[in-house]
Amino acid sequence: MLVAVDPRTGTAVREVQAADAGQVEGILAAAADAQPAWHALGYDGRAKVLHAVAAHLREHVNELAPLMTEELGKPKKEALGEVEKAAWCAEHYADNAESYLAAETIHSDATHSYVQHLPLGTVLGILPWNAPFWLALRFAAPALMAGNTCIMKPDPHLPGCAEAIEKVFTQAGAPAGVFQCLLIETPDVADVIRDSRIHAVSFTGSDKGGSAVASIAASEIKPAVLELGGSDPSIVLADADLDTAADTITLSRIINAGQSCIAAKRIIIEDAVYDTFVDKLRERLAALTVGDPREISTDVGPIARDDLRQNLHRQVTETIAAGARCLLGGELPGGDGFFYPVTLLADVTNEMVAGCEETFGPIMVVMRASDAEEALAIANDTDFGLAASVWSTRERGEALAPRIQAGQVSVNGIVKTDPRLPSGGIKRSGYGRELGPHGIHEFVNAQQVWVGPKHD
Template identity: 70%
Template sequence: MSFLTATDPTTGAVVRRVPAATPEEITATIDRAQAAFESWRTTSFDERADVLRAVAAHMRENVDQLGMVMTEEMGKPMTESRGEVNKAAWAAEHYAEHAAAYLTDEVIASDASSSYVQYLPLGPLLGVLPWNAPFWLAFRFCAPALMAGNTCVMKHDPHVPGCAEAIAGAFDAVGAPPGIFQALLAETGDVEQAIRDPRIQAVSFTGSERGGAAVASIAASEIKPTVLELGGSDPCVVLADADLTQAADVIALSRIINAGQSCIAAKRIIVERPVHDELVELLTERLSALVVGDPRDESTQVGPIARSDLRDNLHRQVTESVAAGARCVLGGELPDGDGWFYPVTLLTGVTPDMPACREETFGPVAAVVVADDADSALALANDTPYGLAASVWTTRERGEAMARDLFAGQVAVNGIVKSDPRLPSGGIKRSGYGRELGPHGIREFVNAQQVWVGPKRE
């Protein structure tokens, strides 16, 4: 028998071992999802909304207990863990309120007496999710899918089995119809069986490029649609006319949320030369004041890296960049002691050929790149195989104009890049395809069925 093992990144101690699903158990899980779909698809939006609202209320009432599971399995500071549980609840509440409007029939004039498009559920969906935001990403996947009338099988990252069980447990706790949402505690290599099962109609994947390519190729071979949200090396462009104090505040926050382990964090800070030194000084003040420590401590702002291999790779990116000529203003040294902590690190003099700029950095490492002017800043921002998100700090008018020239799925002008249930998010290029959240997200996994009603009009 194989097991999924969760290790506390604060101490390195094993906190949970859960038996991995067997091939027979994977089939049984999908059996239940298919059986549940036959009745769930016929329920009204109001009935579905009642379930989602009840799940959201349960999560809000148990925010400390649920948040602690995240903190012990992947090191998220408790202040952020509570926020993530509440944000997941918000996603459920948002779709409970707005799904009916998002999926209302669309009348389109034609030669028919009546013609329209109606949005119908597909069936059981598979969500393959990562460890870095276990609750939020689960509800980003399941809230729109369930409100559309689909059922959901969630194959979470094997390093957060307790989170997966807690999420599924929220549905059980409120008496949700059995089978509409299930956690599939399977090893990564066994996800292919679930993708190829003929009853799984589509796949949502969030994670690495390599994982996304594998999932998409298997799904494509079965002619099943996918939505992919993959890596990002998001540029944050700061022009000379920016509000530098506000920009520094937001950049520092963006870079260290979840210990920097976020796909949409500001990673390449591209600064116009006239304000480069001043912004570096402001960032140094803010980053050096952050508290790194035990994520259970309410004063902690930056917790550990989730796994030792991830920390090792992050440190490689930093040391190779410094060896290539970058200047390490803060951090950059592996600390002694238990756990997989990494200091908040600020690199300047970074160039596009260095790992800190060329690769995605998943940790509290800010890489500052100098640009001669706005045009060169834009060119540097787009010089990446990724296209998840971007931000720009300048005047509103200039920022909105620049957004049209940034090759990214979402752009924040004078603000932090974030995911919001009301707004679609997703990437282009090697950051993936498709959209999640907002009205666009709920329409990814539905049958947009055209209906033509005669007689034909002359």
């Protein structure tokens, strides 16, 4: 049984029976049967469906967004924005897939030689709970436009969101079997990965989960893309626009109550402006409204589950015990729901728990660096390598960017995912890329074609 619990109250709001073996078989068979005809529709035919999906998302945003608020505690204003962003992703690939996958002529000894990009078959997306609509379209839109069919295995705690996403495709006119939701318990996904009708896997989640998925996929010689956790650094140098940096870093840290892989997690500040910048961060964090995620005025809602909140509090208390200063929050609240206060920890080092583990919550960790070189060393001293930001002059920021060990770097801006740009990590943050032209190339057969006769 898949159970959704409202993190605002801690009470169950939805129970859905997990798919049995017969239902799983039916989903796999339908995806395999649908794929040839879906590919045969061509880019224009597939784009028509994706545009209809985007339109349906926008038309029904006021029905869809509250499901995220109910099942994971996402604040109303963020939930509304997520549905819009999912629609944008569908539109982007509908409009750009054909150019992204255009055949590439490569001169050789052939009369004509080129590479064309063909679908692999069916792609399995194993997705987490923190951004269900956005992550579903981030996975599915490029794979579908490339001519693959998609099966989405959602987080078991969000059955309402998952069923709603599948219904969006159905009501938008997607052919049967093209996009399906697979509601199963997490341990059962291994057999699905191994099924011969699954040709590739996209996984978003923890590094532990990614390691397990990658091992299974590799044992079956199937490609996989992994978007895993992060302990993302934001380097703030003395010549930065401190007010703009403080505004943006605060926003980055508290989106979805801090439950984001690419949130700013370690704020590394040059010594000359350390105290000044910490004061700016404290002022902005203290002004945030923590409360009922159904209210449009709420900035920070609850943590998605109580086990996640308890682990977050462990990280905070162990970091304080190791010598960090708690300037804001840090106390586990009583009452209903899984709320956690916005917390600011200063004088943290990479040896402390909150400096080396990923913190998934409204916890800002501040570190001191003597200069830019030490800031860079602290930023790179991590097992993760998902994203980072640099705040300085444009010239210094761009000079530092290639020296930062991360899959994406923002200079004087928020780290975000954008359908137009590739994103992904290195080290324990995963491999492969999603979004942009790079993302759609992950799940295609780059087929070389050599046409004779041979020429000297």
